[in-house]
Amino acid sequence: MYTFKKEERLCNKKLIDKLFHNGSSFLCYPFKASWLLIDEPMQFPVQILFSVSKRRYKHAVDRNLIKRRMREVYRLNKQKHLYDTLNSSNKKIVLSVGFIGKEIAEYDFSEKKMLKLLTQLCDEISK
Structure with missing residues (x-):
């Protein structure tokens, strides 16, 4: 439940290209989904x-810190705020x-905004 496995990470280049060319997006500052x-x-x-962004954060230490925080907040909140909605509607994204x-x-700020992002994402998907 509170895990973040390799299979949950998006690594497939074809899917990544398809996502950025055909996908929908929205802004929930400081995140873009x-x-x-x-x-x-x-x-x-x-x-x-x-x-x-490598352009905005030149040092890898800073980029890694931000990504670690994002992953941790997602890991702790994905089941309740995202997986339950997707499983009930039988959708995959x-x-x-x-x-x-x-x-x-x-x-704390990242957690609050990630929760807002996840709820907004569920609203977008269920439209």
């Missing part, structure tokens, strides 16, 4: 990709969450 419904069979209802903030956010 892109998502796409897919028909392919997957073990988990969501495959996710986290990204942080690929998702990209990019950090576009100007400064490194504290964990």
Whole structure:
């Protein structure tokens, strides 16, 4: 339940290209989410990709810190806020969450915004 396995990560280059060319996106500052419904069979209802701009954060230490925080917040909240909705509607998606903030956010702020992003994503999917 509170795990984040390799199979949940989006690594397939074809799916990533399809996501960024055909997917929908929305902004929930400091995150930008892109998502796409897919028909392919997957073990988990969501495959996710986290990204942080190299142009904005020059040091890998900063990028890694932000990605670690994003992964941790997602890991702790995905079941309740995303998986339950997707499993009940029997849908599967690929998702990209990019950090576009100007400064490194504290964990509490990131958690609050990620929860908002997940609920907004569920609303978009159920339309």
